[in-house]
Amino acid sequence: MQKLTITRPDDWHLHLRDGAALKAVLPHTVRQFSRAIIMPNLKPPIRSVADAAAYRDRIIAAIPAGERFEPLMTLYLTDNTSPEEIIAAKASQFIKAVKYYPAGATTNSDFGVTDIRKCDRVFAAMQQVDLPLLLHGEVTDRDVDVFDREKAFIERHLIPLRLRFPKLRVVLEHITTSDAVKFVLAANNVAATITPQHLLFSRNILFKGGIRPHFYCLPILKREQHRLAVLQAATSGSPKFFLGTDSAPHPRNSKESSCGCAGCFSALHAMALYAEAFESVDSLNKLEAFASFYGPDFYQLPRNTEQITLTKKTWRVPDQVPFPESGLVPLGAGQEMTWQMT
Numbered sequence: 361m362q363k364l365t366i367t368r369p370d371d372w373h374l375h376l377r378d379g380a381a382l383k384a385v386l387p388h389t390v391r392q393f394s395r396a397i398i399m400p401n402l403k404p405p406i407r408s409v410a411d412a413a414a415y416r417d418r419i420i421a422a423i424p425a426g427e428r429f430e431p432l433m434t435l436y437l438t439d440n441t442s443p444e445e446i447i448a449a450k451a452s453q454f455i456k457a458v459k460y461y462p463a464g465a466t467t468n469s470d471f472g473v474t475d476i477r478k479c480d481r482v483f484a485a486m487q488q489v490d491l492p493l494l495l496h497g498e499v500t501d502r503d504v505d506v507f508d509r510e511k512a513f514i515e516r517h518l519i520p521l522r523l524r525f526p527k528l529r530v531v532l533e534h535i536t537t538s539d540a541v542k543f544v545l546a547a548n549n550v551a552a553t554i555t556p557q558h559l560l561f562s563r564n565i566l567f568k569g570g571i572r573p574h575f576y577c578l579p580i581l582k583r584e585q586h587r588l589a590v591l592q593a594a595t596s597g598s599p600k601f602f603l604g605t606d607s608a609p610h611p612r613n614s615k616e617s618s619c620g621c622a623g624c625f626s627a628l629h630a631m632a633l634y635a636e637a638f639e640s641v642d643s644l645n646k647l648e649a650f651a652s653f654y655g656p657d658f659y660q661l662p663r664n665t666e667q668i669t670l671t672k673k674t675w676r677v678p679d680q681v682p683f684p685e686s687g688l689v690p691l692g693a694g695q696e697m698t699w700q701m702t
């Protein structure tokens with residue numbers, strides 16, 4: 361196949377940051393995607409409807425002239441989020457979900473929830489008004505091996521949460537393991553997003569010829585058998601799995617550091633990365649539904665009507681793209697790609 365034309369996709373998990381960083385990364389997303397679920401982990405996080413409205417205005421102001429893009433906003437759940445804020449969020453129409461970060465689990469999660477049971481009143485309100493819950497699904501216990509934190513989260517927190525709130529619609533974000541695939545397939549009202557890095561790379565890439573900070577994200581890349589299970593899920597045609605890049609830009613100097621932060625930047629070439637992954641298992645015919653149908657279906661939004669085209673053409677991922685402070689290194693910088701968005 362030399363050309364692939366599909367319905368314009370959406371990104372159901374995106375970090376846009378704010379200010380000059382937002383202006384630097386947003387055009388890459390707008391070129392490929394119609395809409396995106398915007399993650400609320402700013403410093404300080406987006407905790408109220410008023411915060412989300414103001415952030416949404418800043419995003420809309422940063423859209424390049426003549427382009428169309430719809431930011432779908434989220435609220436950052438804390439120990440102090442009230443059921444009233446949930447009802448107001450649903451009424452706003454532009455807030456589409458609430459994001460749960462366990463305190464300390466990932467980048468900018470210091471305001472996150474210290475004990476998931478503290479949120480039961482809020483989950484009851486979310487279930488009642490039908491506002492989806494998005495999960496960074498990792499335990500933070502230092503005694504749990506970093507490669508086992510997703511599995512432990514499912515066993516310790518997610519299975520009990522499903523029993524308490526069976527009608528609450530849940531997205532297990534950026535899944536990385538066969539355990540997550542198995543759980544999602546079996547659970548009603550649960551879907552999952554999948555990133556390009558978890559489809560394309562196993563943990564070996566983190567140490568290939570030396571330590572490679574630009575492949576470090578959370579949840580961390582897992583062993584090959586898990587990558588294959590996640591790739592199988594994405595290309596299976598199940599509507600429970602859809603596209604969420606988790607593109608998470610950090611300036612080069614904070615990645616290349618003695619304590620480098622977590623996050624891979626993939627917005628530059630996200631659709632090309634997904635095409636490579638799907639083609640690797642001869643499943644390009646499954647890309648459109650994964651990228652453009654199952655996400656809006658889950659969020660109960662209309663599917664897009666415009667199209668995009670990907671063309672078979674070899675090109676090299678740039679070493680760096682413009683970004684405040686020290687530039688931004690894209691996922692797979694320097695590598696050859698065989699698909700390009702035209």
Ligand SMILES: NC(=O)N[C@@H](CC(=O)O)C(=O)O
Pocket residue numbers: 375401466467468496576577578579606608609622623624
């Ligand atoms: N995925 C990451 O490694 N980092 C994300 C946060 C997140 O999604 O966990 C970020 O905001 O940088």
Ligand SMILES: [Zn+2]
Pocket residue numbers: 466496533534578579
């Ligand atoms: Zn996360």
Ligand SMILES: [Zn+2]
Pocket residue numbers: 373375399606608
């Ligand atoms: Zn994320």
